[in-house]
Amino acid sequence: DAKTTQPPSMDCAEGRAANLPCNHSTISGNEYVYWYRQIHSQGPQYIIHGLKNNETNEMASLIITEDRKSSTLILPHATLRDTAVYYCIVRVRTKTSGSRLTFGEGTQLTVNP
Amino acid sequence: GAVVSQHPSRVICKSGTSVKIECRSLDFQATTMFWYRQFPKQSLMLMATSNEGSKATYEQGVEKDKFLINHASLTLSTLTVTSAHPEDSSFYICSARDWGGQSYNEQFFGPGTRLTVL
Numbered sequence: 001d002a003k004t005t006q007p008p009s010m011d012c013a014e015g016r017a018a019n020l021p022c023n024h025s026t027i028s029g030n031e032y033v034y035w036y037r038q039i040h041s042q043g044p045q046y047i048i049h050g051l052k053n054n055e056t057n058e059m060a061s062l063i064i065t066e067d068r069k070s071s072t073l074i075l076p077h078a079t080l081r082d083t084a085v086y087y088c089i090v091r092v093r094t095k096t097s098g099s100r101l102t103f104g105e106g107t108q109l110t111v112n113p
Numbered sequence: 114g115a116v117v118s119q120h121p122s123r124v125i126c127k128s129g130t131s132v133k134i135e136c137r138s139l140d141f142q143a144t145t146m147f148w149y150r151q152f153p154k155q156s157l158m159l160m161a162t163s164n165e166g167s168k169a170t171y172e173q174g175v176e177k178d179k180f181l182i183n184h185a186s187l188t189l190s191t192l193t194v195t196s197a198h199p200e201d202s203s204f205y206i207c208s209a210r211d212w213g214g215q216s217y218n219e220q221f222f223g224p225g226t227r228l229t230v231l
């Protein structure tokens with residue numbers, strides 16, 4: 001799986017948009033970009049994933065650059081409960097492929113009141 | 114949907130004893146479950162991949178005789194830490210892969226089990 005690079009920490013004001021970047025310059029054509037987050041002392045929570053088109057769900061939006069070498073996770077209106085470590089992971093997504101997720105160090109997002 | 118539970122959520126044991134942690138997929142069948150370990154201020158590290166009805170596949174450096182994994186049904190996998198020592202104290206997290214529905218092949222994580230070995 002391709003390696004990802006994320007800033008170690010970010011701060012965001014409550015109510016503002018949080019934009020979390022991720023670099024994955026070695027991503028291959030069949031690898032998806034996944035985002036998970038982990039609130040302190042809890043298991044990781046799936047947020048969103050995408051291949052090349054921008055994606056949006058009830059939690060967040062995922063913007064993937066045209067060359068797919070980087071992406072941004074957007075939390076449109078951050079709340080205090082969004083304080084967590086956010087992990088960007090790239091991997092192949094097929095029914096028969098291995099599903100191992102390799103977690104990097106992630107970005108510690110702190111939402112401030 | 115796609116809920117994974119773990120039991121217990123927290124356990125304290127004496128050195129030398131064995132501890133069993135259960136991981137259950139509550140509303141889906143999981144042919145594959147994964148066990149991770151997380152030390153304080155570190156990221157998750159995959160320990161092993163558990164496939165229903167077959168032997169688990171362990172990551173390099175993980176002792177299979179110390180961390181026994183059993184995946185006897187499509188909704189339950191167990192991790193037994195045998196002869197636990199203080200250095201085994203960690204946060205153990207399982208995940209299950211959902212084969213069915215729209216979320217096929219996605220992994221959903223349990224809430225984790227905090228193990229403290231005295």
